[in-house]
Every structure is written in structure tokens, then in C-alpha cells.
Amino acid sequence: MYRKQTIGILCIIAFIALSATVTEKFGNNLKPEPIPPSQQQPGKAEKGYEYLITGNYVSSGFPYKFYRIIAGKKKGNYLNRTGKNATVPFGFNVIKNEQGIDMVVPTCLQCHAQVFGKHLYIGLGNSFIDFSNTEKQNTILTNTTFQILKTxxxxxxxGSKAIVQSFKAVYPNLQTKVRGVNAADRLAMLLVAHRNPVTLQWSDSTLLTIPEEVVPTDVPAWWLLKKKNAMFYTGFGRGDFGKFLMLSNILTVKDTTEAAEVYKHFADVLAYIQSIEPPKYAKPINKELAMEGELLFITKCSKCHGTYGTNGQYPNLLIPEKIIGTDSLLFKTNQQNPQFIQWFNESWFATSNHPAKLVPYNGYIAPPLDGVWITAPYFHNGSVPTLEGVLNSKKRPTYWSRDFTKPSYNYTAVGWNYTTHKNTGGRKVYNTTLPGYGNYGHNFGDDLVDADRKAIIEYLKTL
Known part of the structure; x- marks a missing residue:
């Protein structure tokens, strides 16, 4: 009881102290901004899981027979699916199209699941995805593979036409500078630029001006969503989360009739996502050191990232650019290209009794840290390979790479083992000097001594 009271008092002191520090440094006009909650539709988690791994929210893909010829046999049935679904990777699904033909289609798990060790964790962002070679992939997929199939x-x-037209439109313009980062924001921009906002019908010509930059992001863990009042790193996804979660549907959707049918399932999908718990740390934890780290965390970090445990609270704060100081290209892209904000806020997604909307902001949301130990690399662009680097900016490598074939985890620094380089080395080396790929900012741990950083990291392992 005494320890809980002590922690509670420290929490209040920390909140007051940090608020005073922020005001002193940046003035009253640059305070963190709380995000209000939005009412979400209730759903059934079991149904959501089944729809997520077997549903037809993407309705066009490869014919199954042809897919088996070009893809061969896969290893592992991580989802324990049956039938034809047992023969395709976890990021794909087999559906029957309107002509009764079995089609292999991509699913949300392409980006929102990752194998760690020997286990598949649904909800863990896929940090090994490769968008750095999409120009070559476009040639293989749309100019070679599908031409053979057509013949x-x-x-x-x-049954493949819809996905072919999407691939042709997006793949040549989707390429990131390095592998391991995600181009989801760019993908959404490219797809909506070809769709009427009211009908969602496809246009071969672009309807919006598309910016040149491809902004990289790291995929946030799904299990954090249960705490959040807004989606995405910028916190600009407000309203019905189901509308945002179903956005992969615009890859192949015909019109709003199909979209409405798919949408019926996404309250269940959201319920499943909200049921996911973060995996527990896989190694022993020094409990005494973790207790020290908890007190330090409450004093140093809880104002933005919240408190944890039975009575934990998450503040849902947007942190202004001048406070957080991290790479600004992601939120600036949202601000400098208002045509996409307008498209969404005037589209089918913003209609009905459960609308969604985009609210841009000059900064980023301070995320919850549940399961943070397994979510490396860090920052919104995946530019920092370890938690040690998050808390000490001097330990952030400028050029670094990790093994994608046999990746290994560092349970001391907490993150992926990596190799530093003296200069850039193509798409396999993360180059933090590139716009959008910067590893600067969030320097709040720089004034800690090494022993305190070690204690905080030990505590973070418990979340």
C-alpha cells in the first residue's frame, strides 16, 4: 500500500514538474494537446479474427492454381488454417470471387504481423517488409506475371484485373530508400488519387496532385489501439476506427456498395484488435532494478507516455514539433498536401452515423509503451534500432543495417542487433541523413546517467 501511495505522489509531482519545464522552454502556446475520445462500435472479437484471416475485404488477387505454380510450397501454417488457406502464407488468404474461382489475396497481416523467434505475433508491425524495390516488383507482377496469366x-x-490496375498505378511510385520501413501512407495517397471520393469508383487518370516524397513509417503495434483516442503517428485519424482499419479495401473495391458490405465486419475486427495483449518479455527481468526504473519512468516519462499496471492511465497527448523534435516530414506531408485531407473528409468514409475524419497536427502522438521491448526499431520511421538509443541520442547510429535473413535480438540494449557503417550503402543500409529518415529528436533521456537508463529499460521490459 505504501509503495502504491508513493508512486501516486511521485506521479503528481512528475506531471507538475514536466508541465513547468515545458512551459519554461516553449511557452504556454506549445503545450501537449490531449486528444478527445471517439465512440467506437461494439463487435465480437472471435468473428473479427476469423474475418481478418479468411475474409474477402480485398476481392481481387492471383488465381489459386496459378499462384501455387509461381509461389511453390510455403513453410509453416502459423494461423492453423484449414483447406486452401493452410497452403498460403499468413499474409494471404484464399477467397472465391464472383465467378467462383479461388483467388489468393493479400490481407492486413502483410504489415500487421511478424514472426519473432518461432512464433507469429499478430498485431506486431512487420519491420522486415521491403518497399525498397517496388519498381522491379512492378515489372515482374504487372508486365510479366499477369501477361502470362492473361495468355x-x-x-x-x-478476377485479377482490379488488383492489376492498382499495382500498375502504385508500385512504380511506392519505393522507399531503404528496406524495413513501411510505405502505407504513400500507398493510401496513390490509391485515393485514383478514386472518386463519393462513389469510390476507379479512375485510370489521377484525380489529385500526388507529392513526390515517399515518407517512411514503422508499423505501430495493434495492441496499443485499445488505449488510443486517435489513429496513426500524427493522431489525425479521428472518429470510427473501423473506417480506417478497412482502408486496405480501396486496393480493389468496386464501389460504395462493396465498401459498405466490408465495413459491416470491421466493428468485429476492431474488437479483435482491442483484445490483443502484448507479448511478455522473453528473458528474466531484474525485479529490483525494474522497480527503480519504474520510479524514474514515472518522474521522467509518464507525463507523455502514461502509467501502467492496475490503475495505469494513458493521457493521449499530441506533442508539438518544437517539443518532440523528431523528423517532421511525415506530419508536414499531411499539412502540405491538404487535397488528401479534403478527399477523405468529403468521402464515403466520412459519412453515415459513424463517420471518420482526418485532423492534421504539427507533431506526433506520444504512444503507449505496452510491449515496447518487441517493437524495435523505434521512432515513427524506424530509425533507431534499440531502446538504448531512444534514451541516449549519442548511441543512435547514422548508417546501420540488420540481418534480414537470420535476424538476432539484443536483450540488453533491447532491439535488433545491427552493424554500423561509415557511409550510405544502398537500400540495405538505413541512412538517417535522408529526409524522412532522421533519427534526431526525443532527447529527453540524454540528461540521465547510464545507471538510470539501464533501470528504465529494465522497467520497460515489464510492460
Whole structure:
């Protein structure tokens, strides 16, 4: 009881102290801004899980017979699926299209699941995805593979037309500078630029001006969503989360009739996502050191990232650019290209009794830290390979790479083992000097001594 009271008092002191520090440094006009909650529709988690791994929210893909020829046999049935679904990777699903043909389609787990060790963690962002070679992939997929398919199986090719037109439009313009970062924001921009906001019908010509930059992001863990009042790193996804979660549907959607049918399932998908718990730290934890780290965390970090445990609270704060100081290209892209904000806020997604909307902001949301130990690399662009680097900016490498074939984890620094380089080395080396890839900012741990950083990291392992 005494320890809980002590922690509570320290929490209040920390909140007051940090608020005073922020005001002193940046003035009253640059305080963190709380995000109000939005009412979400209730759903059933079991149904959501089933729809997530077997549903037809993407309705066009490869004919199954053709896919098996070019892809061969896969290893592991991580989802324990049955039938044809047992024969495709976890990031794909087999559906029957309107012509009754079995089609292999991509699912949300392409980005929102990752194998760690020997286990698949649904909800863990896929930090090994590769968007750095999409120009070559576009040539193989749309100019070679589908041409062969069209020639040898024209009837089956009909079911692939929607995804082919999307690939042709987005793949040449989706390429990131390095592998391991995600281009989801760019993908959404490219797709909506080809769709009427009211009908969602496809246009071969672009309807919006598309910016040149491809902004990289790291995929946030799904299990954090249960605490958040807004989606995405910028906190600009407000209203019905189901509308945002179903955005992969615009890859192949025909019109709003199909979108409305898909949307019926996403209250269940949200319920499943909110049921996901973060994995527990995989190694022993020094409990005494972790207790020291908890007190330090409450004093140093809880104002923005919240408190944890039975009575934990998460403040849902947007942190202004001048306070957080991290790479600004992501939120600036939102601000400097208002045509996409307007498209969404005037689209089908913003209609009905459960609308969604985009509210841009000059800064980033301070995320919850549940399961943070397994979510490396860190920052919104995946520019920092370890928690040690998050708390000590001097230990952030400028050029670094990690093994994608046999990755290994560092349980001391907490993050992926990596190799430093003296200069850039192509798409396999993370280059933090590039716009959008910067590893600067969030220097709040720089004034800690090494022993305090070690204690905080030990505590973070417990979340």
C-alpha cells in the first residue's frame, strides 16, 4: 500500500514538474494537446479474427492454381488454417470471387504481423517488409506475371484485373530508400488519387496532385489501439476506427456498395484488435532494478507516455514539433498536401452515423509503451534500432543495417542487433541523413546517467 501511495505522489509531482519545464522552454502556446475520445462500435472479437484471416475485404488477387505454380510450397501454417488457406502464407488468404474461382489475396497481416523467434505475433508491425524495390516488383507482377496469366488463363485473369490496375498505378511510385520501413501512407495517397471520393469508383487518370516524397513509417503495434483516442503517428485519424482499419479495401473495391458490405465486419475486427495483449518479455527481468526504473519512468516519462499496471492511465497527448523534435516530414506531408485531407473528409468514409475524419497536427502522438521491448526499431520511421538509443541520442547510429535473413535480438540494449557503417550503402543500409529518415529528436533521456537508463529499460521490459 505504501509503495502504491508513493508512486501516486511521485506521479503528481512528475506531471507538475514536466508541465513547468515545458512551459519554461516553449511557452504556454506549445503545450501537449490531449486528444478527445471517439465512440467506437461494439463487435465480437472471435468473428473479427476469423474475418481478418479468411475474409474477402480485398476481392481481387492471383488465381489459386496459378499462384501455387509461381509461389511453390510455403513453410509453416502459423494461423492453423484449414483447406486452401493452410497452403498460403499468413499474409494471404484464399477467397472465391464472383465467378467462383479461388483467388489468393493479400490481407492486413502483410504489415500487421511478424514472426519473432518461432512464433507469429499478430498485431506486431512487420519491420522486415521491403518497399525498397517496388519498381522491379512492378515489372515482374504487372508486365510479366499477369501477361502470362492473361495468355494462358483469360477467364481467371478477369478476377485479377482490379488488383492489376492498382499495382500498375502504385508500385512504380511506392519505393522507399531503404528496406524495413513501411510505405502505407504513400500507398493510401496513390490509391485515393485514383478514386472518386463519393462513389469510390476507379479512375485510370489521377484525380489529385500526388507529392513526390515517399515518407517512411514503422508499423505501430495493434495492441496499443485499445488505449488510443486517435489513429496513426500524427493522431489525425479521428472518429470510427473501423473506417480506417478497412482502408486496405480501396486496393480493389468496386464501389460504395462493396465498401459498405466490408465495413459491416470491421466493428468485429476492431474488437479483435482491442483484445490483443502484448507479448511478455522473453528473458528474466531484474525485479529490483525494474522497480527503480519504474520510479524514474514515472518522474521522467509518464507525463507523455502514461502509467501502467492496475490503475495505469494513458493521457493521449499530441506533442508539438518544437517539443518532440523528431523528423517532421511525415506530419508536414499531411499539412502540405491538404487535397488528401479534403478527399477523405468529403468521402464515403466520412459519412453515415459513424463517420471518420482526418485532423492534421504539427507533431506526433506520444504512444503507449505496452510491449515496447518487441517493437524495435523505434521512432515513427524506424530509425533507431534499440531502446538504448531512444534514451541516449549519442548511441543512435547514422548508417546501420540488420540481418534480414537470420535476424538476432539484443536483450540488453533491447532491439535488433545491427552493424554500423561509415557511409550510405544502398537500400540495405538505413541512412538517417535522408529526409524522412532522421533519427534526431526525443532527447529527453540524454540528461540521465547510464545507471538510470539501464533501470528504465529494465522497467520497460515489464510492460
Amino acid at each position: 494462358i488463363a483469360p477467364k481467371q485473369f478477369e
